[in-house]
Amino acid sequence: MLGVGFLLVAALVVWAIDPFDPFLVYQLSSVCYFAIGAAGLTVLTGLNGQLSLGHGALMGIGAYTTAVVLKAHTDLNPALVMGTATLVTAVASIIVGAAAARLRGPYLAGATLGLAVGLPGVAVRFSNIFGGDAGTSIPALVPPDALSSIAPEVWLTWIGLIPTVITFVLLANLVRTRYGRDFRAIREDEVASALNGIRVARTQVLAFVLSGACAGLAGSLLGYTSNLAAPGSFPLTLSLLLLAAVVIGGLGTLPGAVWGALVVVFVPSWISSLNDTVHLPSAVRDQLPLALFGAVFVVAMLAFPHGIQGGVVRLWQFRASRRRPGAQEQAADL
Amino acid sequence: MVSFSIRRPFATWGARLVVAALFVSACGGSSGSTTNTASAPGITATQITIGSHQPLTGAAAPGYSEISKASDAYFQWVNAHGGVYGRTIKYMYEDDGYNPATTSTVVHQLVLQDKVFAIFNGLGTPTHTAVVDYLNTQKVPDLFVASGCDCWNQPTKWPYTSGWQPDYIIEGKVTGKYVNDTYSGMKVGYLYQDDDFGQGGVTGLDTQIPAASVVDKQKYVPTNINLGPQIAHLQAAGAQVVVLYTIPAFTALTLLTAAQLHFNPKWVVSSVGADPTTLAGLVSTFSKGAAGASLLNGIVTSGYLPATGDTSSPWITLFKQIHDQYISSLPFDGNVVYGMAVGYSFVQLMKKAGQNPTRQGVINTLQSGQLDQGPGIVPLGYSSTSHLGYLGVQMATIQNGAAQFMGSIYTATSDPTNATVTACSTCASKPMPTNGIP
Numbered sequence: 001m002l003g004v005g006f007l008l009v010a011a012l013v014v015w016a017i018d019p020f021d022p023f024l025v026y027q028l029s030s031v032c033y034f035a036i037g038a039a040g041l042t043v044l045t046g047l048n049g050q051l052s053l054g055h056g057a058l059m060g061i062g063a064y065t066t067a068v069v070l071k072a073h074t075d076l077n078p079a080l081v082m083g084t085a086t087l088v089t090a091v092a093s094i095i096v097g098a099a100a101a102r103l104r105g106p107y108l109a110g111a112t113l114g115l116a117v118g119l120p121g122v123a124v125r126f127s128n129i130f131g132g133d134a135g136t137s138i139p140a141l142v143p144p145d146a147l148s149s150i151a152p153e154v155w156l157t158w159i160g161l162i163p164t165v166i167t168f169v170l171l172a173n174l175v176r177t178r179y180g181r182d183f184r185a186i187r188e189d190e191v192a193s194a195l196n197g198i199r200v201a202r203t204q205v206l207a208f209v210l211s212g213a214c215a216g217l218a219g220s221l222l223g224y225t226s227n228l229a230a231p232g233s234f235p236l237t238l239s240l241l242l243l244a245a246v247v248i249g250g251l252g253t254l255p256g257a258v259w260g261a262l263v264v265v266f267v268p269s270w271i272s273s274l275n276d277t278v279h280l281p282s283a284v285r286d287q288l289p290l291a292l293f294g295a296v297f298v299v300a301m302l303a304f305p306h307g308i309q310g311g312v313v314r315l316w317q318f319r320a321s322r323r324r325p326g327a328q329e330q331a332a333d334l
Numbered sequence: 335m336v337s338f339s340i341r342r343p344f345a346t347w348g349a350r351l352v353v354a355a356l357f358v359s360a361c362g363g364s365s366g367s368t369t370n371t372a373s374a375p376g377i378t379a380t381q382i383t384i385g386s387h388q389p390l391t392g393a394a395a396p397g398y399s400e401i402s403k404a405s406d407a408y409f410q411w412v413n414a415h416g417g418v419y420g421r422t423i424k425y426m427y428e429d430d431g432y433n434p435a436t437t438s439t440v441v442h443q444l445v446l447q448d449k450v451f452a453i454f455n456g457l458g459t460p461t462h463t464a465v466v467d468y469l470n471t472q473k474v475p476d477l478f479v480a481s482g483c484d485c486w487n488q489p490t491k492w493p494y495t496s497g498w499q500p501d502y503i504i505e506g507k508v509t510g511k512y513v514n515d516t517y518s519g520m521k522v523g524y525l526y527q528d529d530d531f532g533q534g535g536v537t538g539l540d541t542q543i544p545a546a547s548v549v550d551k552q553k554y555v556p557t558n559i560n561l562g563p564q565i566a567h568l569q570a571a572g573a574q575v576v577v578l579y580t581i582p583a584f585t586a587l588t589l590l591t592a593a594q595l596h597f598n599p600k601w602v603v604s605s606v607g608a609d610p611t612t613l614a615g616l617v618s619t620f621s622k623g624a625a626g627a628s629l630l631n632g633i634v635t636s637g638y639l640p641a642t643g644d645t646s647s648p649w650i651t652l653f654k655q656i657h658d659q660y661i662s663s664l665p666f667d668g669n670v671v672y673g674m675a676v677g678y679s680f681v682q683l684m685k686k687a688g689q690n691p692t693r694q695g696v697i698n699t700l701q702s703g704q705l706d707q708g709p710g711i712v713p714l715g716y717s718s719t720s721h722l723g724y725l726g727v728q729m730a731t732i733q734n735g736a737a738q739f740m741g742s743i744y745t746a747t748s749d750p751t752n753a754t755v756t757a758c759s760t761c762a763s764k765p766m767p768t769n770g771i772p
Contacts, residue, residue, distance in 0.1 A: 023446035030439065124528060124555050133529035133555075134460045134483075135434065140467060152471070153446065226438035228464035233435040269443065272428065281663065282403050286390040286429065 008165075026153040026225075027265050032160035033059075033221035034261035036167050038245045039254055040214025043171060045243070046252025047180065048207040049187030050100060054112030055215045056238030057119035058096075060229070061089045062219025064123065067136035067229035078141060078159055082220045089216020090209050097208030101201040116239045120231035135230025138223045160221050167214060172254055174210075183207050248300055250307030259308040263300075268293055370420060373690035376451025382684065383424045384454045385444030387437045387461060390429035393556070397582055397612045398457060400664050401480060402427035404673025405455060407660035408653075409681075415769050418684045426450065434464035441465040445474055451693070452477050455498070455676050459483045459530050470494045475696050477683070478676050478723065482606065483530045484748040487722045494697060496716065498676055498723035500638055502531055502579070505604060505727050506538020507746040509636055511755045512729045513575060513602055514542050523550040523573030523599070525564055525588060527580055535579035535604055538746075541753040549573055554584065561591050569597040576600070580607040586616035589629055601633045605727065608635035609668035610735050611642065627735040635737060636727040638710050639675050640763055642668055643736030649675075649709040649763060652770040671709075678708045682772035706764050708772070711743055713761065722748065726758065 037059055044050050065085040069076060096115060100108050123130040130136060143155040150158075174180055182203045185193040194200050223229050245264045250256025271289045280288065304311035370379040377383075388402040389395045402425070409423040417423065426448055428440035437456075444450045445468075452475035456462045459481045469476040470492045478498035479486045482505065486497035513522060522543055526532030532553060540548075550571035552564035565588065568576055576599045578585055585607040592598070607613075614627040640647040653674045657666050664670060684691065687699040701718040715722035726745030730737040743761040746754065 021447065023443050026442045026446060027439070121555065121557065127528070134463055137463060137467065140471065153442065222435060226435040226464050227467055228434050228438070228460070230434045230460040230463070232433050232460050233464075235433060238435075269439070276426065282661070283663065286395070286399060289429065290391060 022151055022153050025151075025157050027269065029153070029157040029160040029221070029225045030265045031258075031261045032157070032164040033218040033225060034242070034245060034264055035258050036164055036221065037215050037218035037242050038249065038257035038260045039167060039171055040211040040218070041242050042246045042249075042252055042254065042257050043175065043183070043214075044207050044211035045246060046256075047175060047187060048183040048204065050204060050207065051105070051109045051243075052100075052112040052208075052211070053109050053236075053239050053243065054096070054115030054119075055211070055242050056234050056236065056240075057116045058089055058093065058212050058215035059219030059222060059238065059242075060119055060123075060231075060234035061092050062086070062216035063138075063223035063229040063233065064130055064136070064219075065089065065216070066220040066223040067131075067138050068129065070138055071136060074139060078224065082163055082217055085220035085223075086213045086217045089219065090213040093209045093212025093215075094205065097205040097212065100208050101204040112239075113236075116234075116236045120234055123229075123231045131230070133231060135228045135233070138227050138229060140227050141224055156225060160225070163217055163221065167217065168254060168258075171214075175254075179203070179206065244297060248297060248304075248307055250304075250309030253307070253309045255312075256307050256309035259312075263296075263308070267296055271296075368689060371690050374451055374692045375449050377421070377691070380421055381424055382418060382421050383426065383448065383450050384452050384680075385441075385448060385450035386425070386427040386454050387430040387440050387444075387456045387458075387465070388427045389432040389457060389461075390427075392431040392433070394432040394458065396616075397609070397667075397669050398480075400661075400667070400669040401455070401457065401673040401676075403661050403664060404657070404670040405677040405680075406673075407656050408674040408677035410660055411656045411769075412677075412681050412771055415771055418681060419689045423681070423684075425454070430458075430461055432458055432461055434461050437461040438464045438468070441468065445469070445472060451475070452696070454478060454680055455480045455673075457481065459485075462486075466492055466495055473693055475693050477696075477700075478679060480676070481530075482534065484534060484722075485530070487720060487748065489701075489719060489721045492721075494693075496700060496721035496723070498679065499672075500712070500724040500727055501722065501748045502534030502604070502606075503538040503748040503750060504725065504746045505636060506535040506579075507541050507753070507755050508538075508727050508729070508744040509535075509577065509602060509604070510539040510542025511744065512634070512636075512741070513539070513577060514544075514547075517575045517600060520547070520574040520600075521549045521572050522547050523552070523568040523571060523576045524548065525552045525554065525561075525568065525576060525578050525580060527584065528553040528555055531581075531604075531606060532579040535577075537750045539577060541750065542755070554580075556581065556584065559583075559587060561587050562595075565591045565595060565597060568599075569595055573599050575602060578603045578607060580604070582607050582609060582612045582616055586613055586620055589613075589617060590621055590625060593625065593629065603633055603635045605636045605638070605668075608633060608732070608737075609642075610732050610737055611665050611667035612669070614735055615665070630732045630735065633732040634729060635732060636729050637668075637737060637739065638712050638724045638727045639668075639671050640709055640711065641730065641737045641739060642666060642671055647709075647763065648766040649770065652766065653709075656770075675709045678770065678772065679705060679714075682706070682708065685772055709763050709766075711739075711761055711763055712745055712758065726756075726761070 041055050062085040065088040066081055069081050069084055124132050141156050143150045182198045190200050241264055245260030249260030271292045372378045390399045406425045409425050413422040430437040430440050455478050457480040462479050476495040482499050482502040484501040486495050526536050550568050617625050617629050640650050644650050686704045687696045700716050703717050705714050707713050710724050712724050712726040715725045728739050728743040729741050730739045742757040744755050745758050
C-alpha cells in the first residue's frame with residue numbers, strides 16, 4: 001500500500017509542478033519506467049532470491065515489440081501496445097525462466113548476463129525487421145485534439161503514470177497472497193519449501209515471468225519516452241543500473257523500487273548540471289559524473305545498508321520508539 | 335537544480351511582445367543600427383546558447399570526444415574577437431555515452447530546461463535518430479548533424495534538420511571511382527560496419543566498381559572485436575584491394591590482424607576511419623608498441639577538409655593556433671579540424687541570419703544557399719530542397735603519419751541510382767577571412 005501511496009504523491013507532484021518545469025515532468029516519465037522495471041526485479045531478486053543481470057535485455061524486448069507493432073499500426077492505442085509488449089516479454093521470460101529455475105546463484109547471474117550481452121546482437125542480425133544498429137523509430141505520444149493544450153512531455157508522463165500505478169497495485173497485492181509467501185519461502189529455504197508442498201521450480205518460473213512482464217512494460221514505456229528502440233539503448237549497464245536501483249532503494253521492497261528509480265534518474269542529471277557550473281580540465285570534466293555517481297552509490301550503501309527504504313523505516317521506527325518504547329520490535333517486511 | 339521557468343501564458347505574451355517590438359523597430363525604418371533583442375529562445379541581447387549530445391564517455395568517446403571541445407574552442411576564439419553581433423556563443427554539450435535513451439534525456443534537458451536556441455552537431459546516427467522527430471515537432475533548429483547518414487537530408491519530413499559532412503554514399507561513389515580507375519582488373523574486397531555507415535559506403539562503391547571485380551564482401555559489428563574470420567576470408571578470396579568502411583578502432587584492428595596473417599592488399603579506407611593521428615595511436619596501443627605509424631604508409635583515403643599536416647593552409651595554421659591556445663591537451667588531429675570547421679559554418683550561418691534571428695529565420699538562411707564552404711574543399715549543398723552539406727571529397731594517401739591529397743576533387747549526389755561522379759576543377763578552400771571569423 002505504501003507503494004501506491006508513493007505513486008499518488010508522485011501524481012500529485014506532477015500535477016503541482018506541471019506549469020513550472022517541463023524537463024522535470026519529462027524526467028518523471030523516465031522514473032516511471034525505471035520504477036516498473038525495478039519493481040519487477042525487486043520481486044524476483046528481493047522476494048524470490050533469483051539474481052538476474054538480464055533485465056535490461058528484457059526491457060529491450062518490450063521496446064522492440066512496441067516499435068514493431070507501431071510500425072505496422074501507427075495509431076494503435078498505447079494501452080494495447082504496452083499490453084502486447086508486456087505479453088511478448090512474458091512469453092520470452094517463460095523460456096529464460098525455465099532455464100533459470102535450474103540454475104543457482106552465480107550460474108543464474110551468468111546465464112542472464114549472456115542474455116544482456118547477446119540480445120542486442122539479434123536486433124543487428126535481423127536488421128530488416130529491427131532496423132539494425134540505428135534502430136526503429138517509435139512515434140511520440142501526442143495528446144488527442146481535445147487536450148491539445150497539454151505539452152507532449154506532460155502527456156507522456158501522465159500516460160506513463162497509469163501503467164506504473166497499475167503495476168504497483170498489482171504487485172503490492174500479489175506479494176501478500178499465497179504466491180508472495182511462496183516466493184519468500186523459496187528464497188529462505190528451497191528444501192523446506194518443497195517439503196511444505198510448494199512446487200519450487202514452477203514458482204520460480206512464475207516469479208521470473210512476472211518480473212519479465214514488468215521489464216517488458218518498462219521497456220515499452222522507455223521506447224515511448226526515447227522515441228526509439230535501438231541496441232545502444234539496452235547495454236549491459238542498463239541491467240546493472242536496474243539492479244543498482246533495486247539495491248539502493250531497498251532490496252525486496254516496492255517503495256524501494258521507487259526510491260531507486262528516483263536516484264538513477266535524478267542523481268546523474270544533478271551531477272551533470274553541477275559539473276557544467278565548474279570549470280575543470282576536459283579529461284576530468286568528462287569522467288567526473290560517472291565517478292561521482294559511483295561514489296554516491298558507495299556512500300549511500302554505507303549510510304543505508306538496507307537501502308533508502310530501510311533507512312526510512314528505521315527512522316520512522318526510531319521516532320515511534322521514542323514515543324512508545326518497544327515499537328521497534330515491529331519489523332516491517334514489505 | 336530545479337529551475338523554474340516562466341509559465342506558458344507569460345512566455346506566449348513574451349513572444350507577442352518580441353514580435354510587437356520587432357514590428358515597431360521594422361516600422362521605424364532604422365537600418366543597421368537596431369539593438370540586440372531576445373529574438374528567439376536561447377538568444378538574449380548578449381548571448382546565443384546552443385546545445386549538443388556527444389559521446390564524452392564510453393566506446394565511441396576516443397577521438398569523437400574531441401570534436402565538441404574543438405568547436406567550443408573555436409567559439410571561445412570568436413567570442414574573444416567580438417562574438418556574433420556582439421553576442422557570445424555559449425556551447426553546452428552533454429554526454430550521452432552513445433546511448434540513444436540517454437540522448438533523448440539530455441536533448442530534452444537542453445531544449446526544455448536550458449532553453450537552447452538550436453541543437454548543433456549532435457553526434458551519431460542511432461543517437462540522433464532518437465531525437466530528430468522531437469526537435470522537428472518543437473521547431474528547434476537541428477544543425478549540422480555529426481553523421482554521414484543520408485537520412486538527415488529530408489527537408490520535407492524534417493525541415494529543421496540538416497547534415498554537414500559528405501554523406502557515406504557520396505564518399506563511397508568517389509572512392510569507388512578511384513578504385514575502378516586505379517586498380518582496374520584487380521580483385522576487390524570490402525570490409526564494412528553493418529550499419530548505415532558501412533551500408534551507405536557500399537551503396538556508393540557498388541555504383542562504380544563492377545560486380546565482377548568484387549570477390550568478397552565482409553561485414554562486422556562493433557561489439558565483436560575479433561576480425562580474424564573476415565580478414566582470413568578476404569585473404570582466401572584473393573582480394574588485392576580491400577576497401578574498409580570501418581571506424582578508427584576497427585581500421586587499426588584490421589591492419590594488425592592482416593599483418594599477423596601476412597595479408598598485404600592495397601588498403602582504401604573511408605575518411606571516417608582513417609585519421610592518421612588517431613590511427614597511429616590506436617595501432618601502437620593495440621600492438622603494445624610493436625607497430626606504429628609506418629603500418630599506415632600507403633593507405634588510400636579521402637577528405638573534404640584541409641589535411642592536419644598541411645601547413646601551407648592558412649586555415650590549418652589558424653586552427654592549430656586556436657588549438658594551442660584553448661585545448662592544447664588534446665592531440666591536433668582530424669577530429670579537432672572537423673570540430674572547428676563545423677563551428678565556422680555555424681558562426682557564418684548566424685551572421686548571415688541577421689542581427690536578431692528567429693529559429694525559422696536561421697533555417698531560411700540555411701536554405702538560401704548563402705553559406706560558403708569555408709575551410710572545406712568542396713561546396714556545400716544547402717538549398718530549399720536539399721539539406722546536404724559537403725557534396726564531395728578528394729582522395730589522399732597516408733605517408734609518414736600524414737594525409738596528402740592527390741588527383742582531382744570530385745562531387746557526386748547521394749542518389750544510389752545515379753553513378754555520375756564529376757571532377758571539380760575550381761573546388762578549393764575559400765580564402766580565410768581575417769582571424770578566421772566569417
